[in-house]
Amino acid sequence: MQKIIKVTTLIFIIFILAVFYVSLNKNSNYDTRNLVGIKLNQIKLESFKNGNFLTNENLKKNKFTLINFWASWCAPCRVEHPFLMQLSDEKNLKILGVNFKDKRNNALNFLNNLGNPYDYLTKDDQGKYSVNFGIYGIPESILIDKEFIVIKKFIGPLNLEDLNEIKLIINSL
Helix, strand or coil: CHHHHHHHHHHHHHHHHHHHHHHHHCCCCCCCHHHCCCECCCCEEEECCCCCEEEHHHHCCCCEEEEEEECCCCHHHHHHHHHHHHHCCCCCEEEEEEEECCCHHHHHHHHHHHCCCCCEEEEECCCCCHHHHCCCCCCEEEEEECCCEEEEEEECCCCHHHHHHHHHHHHHC
16 A cells, blocks of 8 residues: 555656646747748628628738737837838738727827728727737737738837838738
8 A cells, every 4th residue: 555655646746747847848938930821710800980890701802911900009009100101002912900909089089190001990899809810919910911821920010121021022922
């Protein structure tokens, strides 16, 4: 009986040490590199203007779509906004804005004051839909092609380097 208790205790200790070893060596940083090359299967976002939903069906005719998650209360969103305005002039690109956890009037004032670069405007009042895109903060943007394959994910505000990279991608493929 003592042998069984010793063996059981030893196995339990080895199990606990293995769990700690695996947990401590696991990369816990949020990493979205694995999203590149993945197909977005189910896009379903609530329209900002009415209760309808925007789906893959609405986006399938676009050569490229930039999905931009933003809010009026987000200071970095103001910084990236001029770059979105420049991208809105690109023929091969449509921009889908996802207003994230924002008040409707504040979002409308933001767009009225700074301009509206979005071809499609949706909302995610509770942040539930954005989780499906791997969004954990804003601003974030995801560039997809007409097959809904993620080409690139941009964490943080778009900048001049990102603008040039997006233009290069959408005009070369």
